[in-house]
Amino acid sequence: xxxxxxxxxxxxxxxxxxxxxxxxxxxxxxxxxxxxxxxxxxxxxxxxxxxxxxxxxxxxxxxxxxxxxxxxxxxxxxxxxxxxxxxxxxxxxxxxxxxxxxxxxxxxxxxxxxxxxxxxxxxxxxxxxxxxxxxxxxxxxxxxxxxxxxxxxxxxxxxxxxxxxxxxxxxxxxxxxxxxxxxxxxxxxxxxxxxxxxxxxxxxxxxxxxxxxxxxxxxxxxxxxxxxxxxxxxxxxxxxxxxxxxxxxxxxxxxxxxxxxxxxxxxxxxxxxxxxxxxxxxxxxxxxxxxxxxxxxxxxxxxxxxxxxxxxxxxxxxxxxxxxxxxxxxx
Amino acid sequence: xxxxxxxxxxxxxxxxxxxxxxxxxxxxxxxxxxxxxxxxxxxxxxxxxxxxxxxxxxxxxxxxxxxxxxxxxxxxxxxxxxxxxxxxxxxxxxxxxxxxxxxxxxxxxxxxxxxxxxxxxxxxxxxxxxxxxxxxxxxxxxxxxxxxxxxxxxxxxxxxxxxxxxxxxxxxxxxxxxxxxxxxxxxxxxxxxxxxxxxxxxxxxxxxxxxxxxxxxxxxxxxxxxxxxxxxxxxxxxxxxxxxxxxxxxxxxxxxxxxxxxxxxxxxxxxxxxxxxxxx
Numbered sequence: 001x002x003x004x005x006x007x008x009x010x011x012x013x014x015x016x017x018x019x020x021x022x023x024x025x026x027x028x029x030x031x032x033x034x035x036x037x038x039x040x041x042x043x044x045x046x047x048x049x050x051x052x053x054x055x056x057x058x059x060x061x062x063x064x065x066x067x068x069x070x071x072x073x074x075x076x077x078x079x080x081x082x083x084x085x086x087x088x089x090x091x092x093x094x095x096x097x098x099x100x101x102x103x104x105x106x107x108x109x110x111x112x113x114x115x116x117x118x119x120x121x122x123x124x125x126x127x128x129x130x131x132x133x134x135x136x137x138x139x140x141x142x143x144x145x146x147x148x149x150x151x152x153x154x155x156x157x158x159x160x161x162x163x164x165x166x167x168x169x170x171x172x173x174x175x176x177x178x179x180x181x182x183x184x185x186x187x188x189x190x191x192x193x194x195x196x197x198x199x200x201x202x203x204x205x206x207x208x209x210x211x212x213x214x215x216x217x218x219x220x221x222x223x224x225x226x227x228x229x230x231x232x233x234x235x236x237x238x239x240x241x242x243x244x245x246x247x248x249x250x251x252x253x254x255x256x257x258x259x260x261x262x263x264x265x266x267x268x269x270x271x272x273x274x275x276x277x278x279x280x281x282x283x284x285x286x287x288x289x290x291x292x293x294x295x296x297x298x299x300x301x302x303x304x305x306x307x308x309x310x311x312x313x314x315x316x317x318x319x320x321x322x323x324x325x326x327x328x329x330x331x
Numbered sequence: 332x333x334x335x336x337x338x339x340x341x342x343x344x345x346x347x348x349x350x351x352x353x354x355x356x357x358x359x360x361x362x363x364x365x366x367x368x369x370x371x372x373x374x375x376x377x378x379x380x381x382x383x384x385x386x387x388x389x390x391x392x393x394x395x396x397x398x399x400x401x402x403x404x405x406x407x408x409x410x411x412x413x414x415x416x417x418x419x420x421x422x423x424x425x426x427x428x429x430x431x432x433x434x435x436x437x438x439x440x441x442x443x444x445x446x447x448x449x450x451x452x453x454x455x456x457x458x459x460x461x462x463x464x465x466x467x468x469x470x471x472x473x474x475x476x477x478x479x480x481x482x483x484x485x486x487x488x489x490x491x492x493x494x495x496x497x498x499x500x501x502x503x504x505x506x507x508x509x510x511x512x513x514x515x516x517x518x519x520x521x522x523x524x525x526x527x528x529x530x531x532x533x534x535x536x537x538x539x540x541x542x543x544x545x546x547x548x549x550x551x552x553x554x555x556x557x558x559x560x561x562x563x564x565x566x567x568x569x570x571x572x573x574x575x576x577x578x579x580x581x582x583x584x585x586x587x588x589x590x591x592x593x594x595x596x597x598x599x600x601x602x603x604x605x606x607x608x609x610x611x
Contacts, residue, residue: 020443022452029449033465151590153541155548156583159568163576267456270547275568282456286549289460305452312452314336 004321012313012321019309026305027298031075034294041091041294045051078257082302088295093290097299100284105303108280112269114196115203120258123208127215127254128246132222132238143216146209154268158202158275165198172198206268207261214257216249256318262311266304344603351599354592358411365408368401384577394570401442401564403582406560406588409553413474413538420478421539422485422532426524429489434512440534443490447483448482455480456549459542463551465560473552477539487532492527496520526604533597539589560586 038102041060046053053061069077081088087097126146131141165171173195220227224244231241271280277283281300288296384391390399431441450458459476466472496502502519509516546552547561555562560582567578 018445018448023447025449026453032460033461037465038467039464147594148363148587148591151541151594152587153544153548153583154541155545156564156579156586159571160563160581163571163579167572168574263451263454267454270456270460270549274549284414285457285460289464290550292464297461297464301453301457304454304457308452308454320470 007320008317011316015313015316019313022309023302023305027079027302028075030298030301031078032071033297035074037073037292039292041292043292087299089294090288090293091298092291092293097295100296101299101303103279104279104281104284106283107267107278108273110192111196111199111203111278111280112265112271114200115207115269115272116202116258116265119204119206120211120254121209122204123211124215124251124254126208126212127250128219128242129225130212130216131219131246132242134216134223139216142212147211148213149205150209154202154206154271155275157205158199158272161198161202172228193279199272199278202275203265203268203272207264210261211254211257215250215254218253219246222246225247245289252318253320256315256322259311259315261309266307305331347599347602351596351603354596354599358548358589358596359591361404362408362411365406365411366406367375368405384581390581391521391575393563393566393578398584401559402558402563406558406563406582407585408585409559410540410543410561411479411589413470413543414536416541417474417477417543418481418535419577420474420536421481423529424478425482425485426528427532428482429486430493430516430520432486432490433493434516440490443486447486450480450483455542456545459546460549460551468551470553470593473543473546476546477542480542481535481539482548485528485535487501488527488531489524492524496523519562527545530597530601530604533593533600536597537593540590542587558564 011058042058046058046061078088085098087101089095090097093100126142130142133139166173213289214328217240223241231245236244266282269280270285272278273280273282274286281303284296285304286302287293288300344359382388382392388398388400390403392398393402428443428446428449432440453461458480459473462476463469463472496519502515505515507517543552544559544561544564547559548565549561550565553559553562555566563582564579567575567582569577
């Protein structure tokens with residue numbers, strides 16, 4: 001197969017194989033880690049029940065959960081159930097893990113998507129401004145801001161935003177994905193968006209510096225090229241050069257980087273969701289870790305790895321489009 | 332830049348060195364203050380609970396009447412200790428994997444590349460939570476978690492550097508003269524890698540501190556009575572709606588300031604050590 005479609009198909013298959021191997025390894029490693037934990041999941045489960053349990057009942061539960069089987073057998077059992085779509089039952093929420101993940105991921109996805117689009121746009125525009133005014137005042141100011149922002153922890157930024165915009169100015173609610181006291185089904189889209197703004201802005205602030213600095217450098221490369229010199233000689237203005245020559249060269253690399261940053265996005269959403277008590281996957285992950293909810297923790301870990309790998313796959317495909325000379329990775 | 336060079340013909344390097352020493356001294360002072368402040372200073376009494384910043388308590392006090400400045404400084408010292416330890420372990424992992432990937436067989440290189448992809452495929456916050464859970468929470472889990480997640484980019488950097496160095500002529504000559512791989516490693520590769528490693532280590536350090544603060548904030552890692560910066564901030568969140576702004580803003584500002592200073596220190600050191608800019 002030749003040309004771009006053929007290359008994309010090849011990248012797709014070679015990365016998919018790698019992705020499967022990575023996900024298998026993630027499942028094995030996370031299983032080993034939770035097995036090694038001194039925190040007893042049965043004990044946590046019984047604590048969650050809230051009733052006294054006789055030793056005999058405990059033994060029955062242990063039998064039912066299979067904790068006395070050898071770890072290798074337990075892993076294979078878990079894996080085969082996983083492949084049938086059964087992730088087990090959460091000890092914390094008393095519901096199937098798959099259900100919780102799909103429900104929570106919807107809220108998280110809304111949050112992450114907003115933050116992703118926002119950071120992409122802010123970062124790209126700022127990067128263009130920096131590239132256009134290279135080494136002049138606007139460039140230096142924005143660059144400084146970018147460097148400072150990359151040293152600010154997401155959760156602290158969230159705290160400060162919460163303090164300024166919710167507590168002092170009262171523009172935004174304190175947290176949660178909808179108003180308190182109203183059933184999930186009756187929350188309108190407008191209310192949801194209203195509750196989403198502050199966490200999304202916080203999350204996007206964490207990542208736009210990266211994309212802005214990257215765009216700046218790419219644009220500087222383009223503007224230093226000979227074809228831009230020629231365009232200038234022909235009498236094209238700065239804006240025309242940016243639109244005609246700049247954008248088409250820097251858009252896809254920027255987009256690639258944005259897709260490759262899914263891991264930071266997910267990690268940041270864990271922090272943002274905890275600060276804003278937003279009921280998404282991230283807050284479920286830390287709750288699962290704190291309460292020793294092993295099935296949920298395993299499910300979320302695996303899901304987050306799938307999420308990151310999907311982002312990397314898209315980034316790789318985009319990379320295949322941009323650069324015809326890219327060497328294909330040996331399978 | 333060129334104007335600077337002309338107006339300070341010989342002073343630029345000196346100024347960089349002075350700035351580096353100043354930053355290092357400031358960081359050491361903050362660290363030492365955190366270590367040597369007695370526990371009583373951060374103990375406090377209920378009579379002084381929830382006070383805004385004043386001359387007596389520059390950062391105010393928290394709901395238990397503890398002085399927040401003392402607590403922040405102590406917390407920073409704890410965070411910095413964890414940051415140093417975790418980055419050092421991470422750097423050792425990076426050196427070993429980086430050199431092994433570049434100098435070993437193709438198979439080894441591919442496996443290490445795959446291992447890096449593996450670590451990068453789980454969001455770091457989730458992986459640290461998982462490792463902290465595996466170690467039964469507490470300091471040990473936090474240290475191992477942060478050390479296990481921060482070595483990847485430095486390992487890639489070192490691998491690239493070694494590959495580049497290995498193709499140099501003097502290495503080829505040395506090999507023809509019959510020097511062993513280990514001799515070349517110690518006499519030719521390590522002197523070049525050391526500056527890279529040092530700056531990489533220092534630039535990794537702020538990331539480690541930020542991660543430590545984040546994970547402590549979530550409630551993993553250090554026990555709640557420990558004055559770690561993440562724990563102070565997570566406590567402050569509970570009283571945020573009562574208007575206790577100082578307990579959230581000021582300790583966080585100190586954290587950001589320290590991270591910025593260390594970042595700056597790393598950049599300055601790179602300027603001094605990097606042969607490309609050392610002669611400026």
